Amino acid sequence: RKEVEQDPGPFNVPEGATVAFNCTYSNSASQSFFWYRQDCRKEPKLLMSVYSSGNEDGRFTAQLNRASQYISLLIRDSKLSDSATYLCVVSGSSNTGKLIFGQGTTLQVKP
């Protein structure tokens, strides 16, 4: 089983659509969870951290289910500028700061 697994997509959606991405992770000892965004050939940039209680930042909502080892990201009212690859990221279990990345899910928002 992959350490962090995501549906690679691509997801092609019209502007204004709501889109959801899912992710599962294998290590139950992971303590920190993130969604990063990566534009083509650029560095990953933090979109949001993910907390057990769920959290929202504008049009973006992240959820974590530790029992199922499942993380989700919901994007409402998609904009053209949301087109990117979304990376599900979890911390390693060794508490050294190591991050484990999923393959990424590609989103293409069309006018």
Add this chain to the structure above:
Amino acid sequence: EPEVTQTPSHQVTQMGQEVILRCVPISNHLYFYWYRQILGQKVEFLVSFYNNEISEKSEIFDDQFSVERPDGSNFTLKIRSTKLEDSAMYFCASNRDRADEQYFGPGTRLTVT
């Protein structure tokens, strides 16, 4: 806003040559990392570094790789004898606390011919 910087942006080298990739982390950060991303693949952890020593390294980080913080600002990754399969984008990252967001540099694209 403070940012992580990396040089060079693109490095082309011949197989068997040594390369040094340079990074300047954010100044008040204490934890430093190298990751790599082969074209079309996921970002992979290479090494974490704290208090002037390696705290964790991956299986990829074999004897050909080394890291150093030669002064108070630079953090370098050296590959002693490059292989074709070392061709990738190499990202440096840093954070103040290991549980915090990691800030990534723009990357160095390494091409081994």
